[in-house]
Amino acid sequence: MTAGLRSARLPFQDRFGLSAGDLRQVLGIALARGGDFADLYLEYRGYSSVHMEEDIIKDTAESVVMGMGIRVIKGDQTGYGFSNDLAFDKLSRAARAASAIALTGGAAKVRAFGKKPVALKLYSNSEPAHAASLSKKIKLVQEAYAAAQKHNPAVVKVAASLQDMVQYVRIVNSEGLSVEDARPLVRLTCLAVAEKNGQRESGYSGGGGRVGLEYFDREYTPRDIGRDAAREAVGLLEAVPAPAGEMPIILSPGHSGVLVHEAVGHLLEADFNRKKTSIFWNKMGRVVASELVTIYDDPTIPFFRGSYAVDDEGVTPRKTCLIRKGVMTGLLQDRLSARLMKKRPTGHGRRQDFTCWPVPRMSTIYIAAGGHDPEEIVRSVKKGFYADRFQGGQVEDSGKFTFSVSSGFLVEGGRLTAPVKQATLIGTNIDVLKRIRMVGSDLTFGLQTGTCSKEGQDVPVSDGCPTIQISRMTVGGSR
Amino acid sequence: MKPGAAAELRSLAQALVDFGRSKGADEIEVSAGDSTEFTVDVRRGKVENLVEAGSRQAGFRVIVDKKTAYASSSDLSRETLHRLIGRAVERARLATSDDFAGLPPLAGADFGIAGLRLFDPRVPELDPAVKVKLALETERAALADKRITNSHGASFSTHVTTGVLANSNGFLQDYDETFCSLSVSLQAGRTGGVVEDFWFSSGIRFQDLAPAEEVARRAVERTVRQLHPRKIKTQSVPVVFEPLQTSWLMGFLFACVSGVSVYQKTTFLADRLGDLIGSEAVTVVDDGLLPGRPGSRPFDSEGVPCGRTVVVDRGRLRSFLCNVYAGRKLGLPATGNGEGSGVSPNNFFLQPGLKTPDEIIASMDKGLVLIKTIGHGLNPTTGDISRGAFGLWVERGEIAYPVSEVTIAGNLGQVLKDIEVAGNDPETQTPVHGPTVKVREMTVAGT
Numbered sequence: 001m002t003a004g005l006r007s008a009r010l011p012f013q014d015r016f017g018l019s020a021g022d023l024r025q026v027l028g029i030a031l032a033r034g035g036d037f038a039d040l041y042l043e044y045r046g047y048s049s050v051h052m053e054e055d056i057i058k059d060t061a062e063s064v065v066m067g068m069g070i071r072v073i074k075g076d077q078t079g080y081g082f083s084n085d086l087a088f089d090k091l092s093r094a095a096r097a098a099s100a101i102a103l104t105g106g107a108a109k110v111r112a113f114g115k116k117p118v119a120l121k122l123y124s125n126s127e128p129a130h131a132a133s134l135s136k137k138i139k140l141v142q143e144a145y146a147a148a149q150k151h152n153p154a155v156v157k158v159a160a161s162l163q164d165m166v167q168y169v170r171i172v173n174s175e176g177l178s179v180e181d182a183r184p185l186v187r188l189t190c191l192a193v194a195e196k197n198g199q200r201e202s203g204y205s206g207g208g209g210r211v212g213l214e215y216f217d218r219e220y221t222p223r224d225i226g227r228d229a230a231r232e233a234v235g236l237l238e239a240v241p242a243p244a245g246e247m248p249i250i251l252s253p254g255h256s257g258v259l260v261h262e263a264v265g266h267l268l269e270a271d272f273n274r275k276k277t278s279i280f281w282n283k284m285g286r287v288v289a290s291e292l293v294t295i296y297d298d299p300t301i302p303f304f305r306g307s308y309a310v311d312d313e314g315v316t317p318r319k320t321c322l323i324r325k326g327v328m329t330g331l332l333q334d335r336l337s338a339r340l341m342k343k344r345p346t347g348h349g350r351r352q353d354f355t356c357w358p359v360p361r362m363s364t365i366y367i368a369a370g371g372h373d374p375e376e377i378v379r380s381v382k383k384g385f386y387a388d389r390f391q392g393g394q395v396e397d398s399g400k401f402t403f404s405v406s407s408g409f410l411v412e413g414g415r416l417t418a419p420v421k422q423a424t425l426i427g428t429n430i431d432v433l434k435r436i437r438m439v440g441s442d443l444t445f446g447l448q449t450g451t452c453s454k455e456g457q458d459v460p461v462s463d464g465c466p467t468i469q470i471s472r473m474t475v476g477g478s479r
Numbered sequence: 480m481k482p483g484a485a486a487e488l489r490s491l492a493q494a495l496v497d498f499g500r501s502k503g504a505d506e507i508e509v510s511a512g513d514s515t516e517f518t519v520d521v522r523r524g525k526v527e528n529l530v531e532a533g534s535r536q537a538g539f540r541v542i543v544d545k546k547t548a549y550a551s552s553s554d555l556s557r558e559t560l561h562r563l564i565g566r567a568v569e570r571a572r573l574a575t576s577d578d579f580a581g582l583p584p585l586a587g588a589d590f591g592i593a594g595l596r597l598f599d600p601r602v603p604e605l606d607p608a609v610k611v612k613l614a615l616e617t618e619r620a621a622l623a624d625k626r627i628t629n630s631h632g633a634s635f636s637t638h639v640t641t642g643v644l645a646n647s648n649g650f651l652q653d654y655d656e657t658f659c660s661l662s663v664s665l666q667a668g669r670t671g672g673v674v675e676d677f678w679f680s681s682g683i684r685f686q687d688l689a690p691a692e693e694v695a696r697r698a699v700e701r702t703v704r705q706l707h708p709r710k711i712k713t714q715s716v717p718v719v720f721e722p723l724q725t726s727w728l729m730g731f732l733f734a735c736v737s738g739v740s741v742y743q744k745t746t747f748l749a750d751r752l753g754d755l756i757g758s759e760a761v762t763v764v765d766d767g768l769l770p771g772r773p774g775s776r777p778f779d780s781e782g783v784p785c786g787r788t789v790v791v792d793r794g795r796l797r798s799f800l801c802n803v804y805a806g807r808k809l810g811l812p813a814t815g816n817g818e819g820s821g822v823s824p825n826n827f828f829l830q831p832g833l834k835t836p837d838e839i840i841a842s843m844d845k846g847l848v849l850i851k852t853i854g855h856g857l858n859p860t861t862g863d864i865s866r867g868a869f870g871l872w873v874e875r876g877e878i879a880y881p882v883s884e885v886t887i888a889g890n891l892g893q894v895l896k897d898i899e900v901a902g903n904d905p906e907t908q909t910p911v912h913g914p915t916v917k918v919r920e921m922t923v924a925g926t
Contacts, residue, residue, distance in 0.1 A: 044554075051820075053743060056575035059820060061549035062566065064559060067534065077526055084534040084553040097531035100607070134573050157744045193744050193860060202745060202860040242865070244888065244924035245713035275522070277629055277666060279673065355534065394853040394867070397631075397666070398673040400884060402854030402867030424856040424865040424886050476856070476865045476886025478922045 016042050016086055020113050023172050027110045029095040030072050034102035039173035041069040043354040046130055047165040052141045067354040070095045074102040076340055080357045111176030117316040120309040122302050127212040129164035129186045137162050140188060140222045147226030148192040152234045157193040171314035179314040184210055185460060187449050190226045194233035203232025206449035209305045235419055236407055242423030242477025248384035249470040250377060254444035255390045257463025260365050262393035262401045263429040264295055268322045269360040270337035272397055279399035283328050289433030291326040292370050299347060299363035305448045306363040306462040313358050317347025334360045352457035366464030370439025374467040377438045379414035385475050386411050399429040424476040432473055440467030484513040484641045485653045492645035498561060499541055500647055502568045506542040506582045508646040515639045521614045522632035541567040542581055546574040579807040585648045586784050590777035592654045596770045599684040602657035603639045610635045613691055617663045620695035626703045631664035650782040661688055663695060665702045674705035681908050683771055705869060708883035711925040717846035718887060718921045719839055722906035724849045725829060725913030731891060733824045734859045736790055738805030747862040747892060756796045757895030760832060763791040765800055767815050767825030774826035774910025785815035785825055829913030832901035836915040839902055841876040847923055848873060862891040889921040
């Protein structure tokens, strides 16, 4: 018995206890004072987790998130209300709150629901986590835990967790759209702490995606997840402090996608460009990177954590080319920015939950594979820094960004030598993109465990990157 | 607070405790909350977003045979809540029995809630038009400065919450809180040389907020001082942390003195209780009982009364901050820092000193005043710090020019020992805070 909901087969209408007529009426109240557009976002989410530490199954958790968000758009203004109570009077009150944005002017008509976007098939769910037994989930967590613990006697502490959820959404709008999506999401993570001579280091790994528990039989087994977390922690015990200063950088394949996410992705979200706060706002069609660089954001990669069959505004997502051979070609659009910029939405309007309105977000962003042999890229650097694994990063609209390397290597004479501890890399995005000298043929995607924060909203994301050489960047080590 | 919210939530929580007991829970804890939020974002003189909404949620912890399960829901139908509790009892049986698990014993009945002044009756009554006007005025005042070239907008928001906690040891308490905040975020400079920053004023009471012009003035000043930055060479120099920078340093220290991290050994301070870990200038306190302050609360999420804990006393590590579980595991007292299954800070701060920030800067031959940092770069297991940094370069005791695209690096263990002086200017708007501090030496990486 676990995390289950009412049967997954249950029609959405029954799940939320609201008929199409009720929903049209709420939209009518939302637009009663005027407005160009209104939409409703109904969400029912079941979440469950198992946590193991100190050799015991310490606790399990289950939660239900249910509610509706109501949005009214008038020009470039948004009114928003939400309620966790789906009683009609509560929804009417939330709709009236949202309607306050439009005090004058004509209102859009509420059309009958009929339009349905194309439904993409992106989720693998042959063994749905929300229907699996708790003992099966406990077993997966125990496997990862044991693998980390047994990897090396230096491992002194391990923690492992499995989190899964299924999110049912129904989105309807005043233009007659009505669409539903049932999104699975699973993540198994492991943290290991290793100790030697009083010095402690931690390592981390994990996997998952829009998948069921079958993922852990094949794609990335609990055993491998535990081993990789332990391996990173143990490896760091031998690591030296990172160097400080400007030097050539090699980015490892996969994990380095964080750099693309921070350096490029956020500032190509349409809202920052519409408001002219992003460094990219006047650079469409211009050279913003080395000609070796082509960058996509693709919400339609099957089974990925960042993927979705429809976005949170009911738009069918599209693989979007942001930079082609160094030239800026696209933005990540939601409905509002697309409407104001007279572009097509690209299906990147996402929200954390029903309490939030959608904003343009990334899904899976990656640098396309290039033509260089990864080994040749390492050989090309006489003295520099190889960034291997990452913790995350941050960017400001001016283009200054950082990302944190949790472990790396010194590069000396074209070879990886000493392992190196945590360091932050900093740069200005367009400068760094122009300094990309080599792009490997080995495009790899990072851990399927990432979460991105923007304006207080967290959404699951993925990223990818081949091996890359950057001619120079500042490494924030301590020696 | 909606009229009657506290009474409704109290009876709901008590009924759920009784229901849990009847389903076989040895112990059960129920929290229930009602929150109302209002936010207005304005940008370039116009309302951009307007949000007004209320919501409720409930959370449970169930213990059966010293085995724990959690659940929460924003669907408050009785059917759902009963189903979740019933299943939590079932799930708990599959966890491992743990002698340290369990609720705290019943604390005394008087929490002096009124004296904490966490609720301002004016906040729920505020006219939305007043809130919109404040945000507009703040942004207008900032944009009036010709050096400001763009705006991320200004926001005003209010939160009104009622929280109830009940458990099977007989605990049943509630309290109301208000919070309001006014902020503006700006850009200066032209393409290629854009700099940005923000300022805010926040507090429990509406009357605590700074005037719109003051918030705008600080935001403008903080933004334009970064214009025309230079890069500097990699070097080790003294670093002065402005109060908001000391805030994240204290946040990082909190993560390292969390009792949960201590038993998990994910902090470099795990074996250092009683040791000298910092300089004379370092006294750090966690205090949940400061009246009218946003980090105050009468009791924590487990019903343990909050209090005042000296964490570091003139450099010596005196306490770890523990929830009930971590306290039992480590043989230390629970400090009123419980938050769900983890811990959170109350008002957690570095005690201010006597020097003004200007005196501190004047005492420095050369070095960096740290004004903004970005990125993650904090590792509690090792204490390592490495962050993207923006600052002001100091030469012969005076600010010479702004610096950007550098990083600062060091180790919290060393930084605490190297804090030479704490200023007299704590920024108390945030629960985790501190004054200006001067650190003897850190690595600044540039070209």
